Amino acid sequence: MKIIESIAETFGDYDGYVLDLWGVVHDGRQPYPGVLEALAAMKAAGKRVAFLTNAPRRSWFIDNLLASMDIPRDVYVGTMSSGEATWLTLKARQDERFIGRAFHIGPERDLSVTEDGATELVPSPEIADFLLNTGPDPDHGSTSAEPYRPLLKRCFDAGLPMVCVNPDRHVMVAGQKLICAGAFADIYREFGGEVLEIGKPDPSVYAPTLALLEGIPKHRIVAVGDTPHTDLAGADAVGIDSLWAMTGLFANAHGQDASAETVARLAAKEGVRPKAGLRGLKL
Secondary structure (H helix, E strand, C coil), X not given: CEEXXXXXXXXXXXXXXXXXXXXXXXXXXXXXXCHHHHHHHHHHCCCEEEEEECCCCCHHHHHHHHHHCCCCHHHCCEEEEHHHHHHHHHHCCXXXXXCCEEEEECCHHHHHHXXXXXXXXXXXXXXXXXXXXXXXXXXXXXXXXXXXXXXXXHHHHCCCCEEECCCCCEEEECCEEEECHHHHHHHHHHXXXXXXXCCCCCHHHHHHHHHCCCCCCHHHEEEEECCHHHHHHHHHHXXXXXXXXXXXXXXXXXXCCCCHHHHHHHHHHHCCCCCEEECCCCC
């Protein structure tokens, strides 16, 4: 397994890049060191960058977040998110299980997935048709899923199917490991609940993302992510190459200076096939 020190080393092999955000481009608060320079160099080299994130918010919301981090809009061609995919599903009434009224677990900032009449929110599970899970909220905390177990059991007892808007189990934010909506999906499945996860690694979220890289053949596209069971497994599922970013969750678990042998061993254990480890999105 090769370790790539600079994203520029890949310019001869790829023209399109599908980049994860949290853990690759930024830490939830600010871009990682060298990212702004790397993105500018990718644009200058004629590379097309699309962002694909499991964040439970619509694409416009995420674009605004990136702008607040001084990430220029002209260095990427577009953003696709779990929140955007969920909004499209709810708005189009594509799944009969998720038509009607929703009980929401998650923070208020995630409610862009319900806008424009996508669904109606109600205050209790007992009068809802389904559970909209976007992750932890301020009242119950963001470091453990256990405080949510009684509320999840109440939703299960009410017979609600769950739509999980972020399949990630954890994310790194400003150096702290926090839970995501996927951690609640695991508990719901323990109860025997019905769960639909929207986002990576589901191939369906890659179609609109690859459309942003129109004209670039798949063998010239690479995905970059720090999470094997979503970022890397999703790339494998749709037949594009991947690089395992050694930042974010990887760095938290294994250290950003891990050896090539370590990356290869971990990839084999996870059943994913990255082309290389990427020390970070930098030059």
